[in-house]
Amino acid sequence: MKNYKTQMEAAKKGIITKEMEIVAKKEYMDIEKLRSLVACGQVAIPANINHTSISAEGIGTGLKTKINVNLGISGDCKNYDVEMQKVKMAISFGAEAIMDLSNYGKTNTFRKELIAMSPAMIGTVPMYDAIGYLEKDLLEISAKDFLKVIEVHAKEGVDFMTIHAGINRRSIEAFRRTGRKLNIVSRGGSLIFAWMEMTGNENPFFEYYDEVLEILREYDVTISLGDALRPGCLDDSSDAGQLSELIELGYLTQRAWDKDVQVMVEGPGHMAMNEIAANMVIQKRLCHNAPFYVLGPLVTDIAPGYDHITSAIGGAIAAANGADFLCYVTPAEHLRLPDLSDVKEGIIASKIAAHAADIAKGIPHARDLDNAMAEARHKLDWEEMFKIAIDGEKARNYFESTPPADKHSCSMCGKMCAVRTTNMILEGKKVEFCSEK
Incomplete structure (x- = not known):
């Protein structure tokens, strides 16, 4: 019987797991070096104990840059058959992770099928599923209700979850004080912000963070600390709101590691090219070299229909300067739910960015x-x-x-x-x- 709950706990105890062996082989890395990086949190191996079809991947220091593909239904596009086609395309092109961001109705049937067949890591944002799963409007949802949704996703086999725990009273104060052109563009972040403002309560994921961690630890789910205050336009990047939340995320990273829960930290967003490298350094410093997961960054705001390109430019710069995980962006970004063609374009652009960065970083065998x-x-x-x-x-x-x-x-x-x-x-x-x- 295993005497550890998570990859991090095993690594701290000097135990080499089968997932570490798989990752070390894929990455041409000495197994003991990999174990030490998992133990200190610089590498995460998201692998839920209930995701039996997974082919483990590592994210973090010294490893190849990974990419994530977002998909899932919305109220306007409800065809799960098309979403499964997107899944199969993502796997065929070598995407290491897939996030099911479905936000309409009962989503668990598709999610269970996805987890059962996918060798790629599966991620979710439980906040998106809360209203449909609980069948309650936002104001009617209690703090403990949100935790129920996290537990359901964890039991089903989700490998990593975006949880917006850093948008607390302190970071909101900085956000309000600064003023922004685009305010909050994170969907999950905006819902948490609305819930906090309507109820007068603290962010439930922050207030009950220890309970969140206990759930994640039980199933070895990696927490992806969401950047609710990420910049949604160039003018909002690197402002007090973004950085104040990043400080909170660094604090939450250490608390998760103390409970042996693996961590990734999410980052911007929209950002001019000359700011990207500095942001990577700041994130690694404030978040103790935890793996960094970036959306883009998109380096200009004026190219709707071509944001897979603006994102790939920023993603290549970010990854070459320390980002470990790129979330793809499709040509449909800001415009509509992506179709199959959009998904393919987004995957290819992101793969190019990740590969170019790996060459720049000198990742073994990248060339x-x-x-x-x-x-x-x-x-x-x-x-x-x-x-x-x-x-x-x-x-x-x-x-x-x-x-x-x-x-x-x-x-x-x-x-x-x-x-x-x-x-x-x-x-x-x-x-x-x-x-x-």
Whole structure:
């Protein structure tokens, strides 16, 4: 019988779990080094004891940058079959995590199916599910009611939960004092803020934080400390509201670790490129090097329809400077629930950002595929290029849409392909264009 409840407790006791072994192998990391990073909280391995289909992943210091895919139904889009198609697409493209953000009706049937079949980590925001699950309006929900929803999600096998515990009376005071263009853009954060203002009570997740931790510890659920006061536009970034909440999140991180509960800390949001690196340093300092999970950051506010690009730019900079986990953003951000095409574009953009950052950080073997692609291009081996590409199907479709006369080039350069020309010269051949038939 196991003599530990969580990955962190095992690591503190010097125990190597099967999940640690899986992660160490994936990451080319010495198992003892990984154990020590889990023990001190710099790496989290979100793996609920009831999620039996999971293929464990690590998030944090020295590991590959992971990506998360958000999906789930809303009152305007209720087709769970489409959401399951999105799940399968996310898994096929190698997304390490999927968050079910469904916020309409009874969501547990889909969530149970998702947990049963998914090798990827599953995350939720219990606050989104509270009204539908409890069948109560916001003002009617008690503090202890919120904890019931957390327990239900934990029992079902959710690996990590976004819990907005840092938006307490202190951080709200800083938020009010500062003033913002976009106020609160976090859906869960806005609901907690509304509940606090209507009831006059403290944030229930903060007030009853120890009880929250006991539930999470029982099932080894990683707490993802939500950034309710994240900036929703460039003008609000790095303000007193954001930073005051971050201070609270650092305090809550240490309290979770004291109970052997694994932690991730969530971050911005919208932010100009010149602020991103500093924010990563501040977060790691205030939150004791806990894994950092960022939405974007989106580096400009004027590109609706293209926010998978604004997010990938910010995500690459953030991850290269210490962020560990990127939440994808789709072209539909700010506009509508994403469809299958949007989800694919968002995944690819996020994967590119994560991979580019891993190269910059010197993650072991991060360059292997890039080197393999260079070799394939050197040989003008198109099949190998398509095999290596993140989206080989798209690459093939582009290549074949305007087929070249010479199979050893593409339709852009034709026989004037630089690689072909150089290869021929180095092989001692003549390069002739006019006389070639």
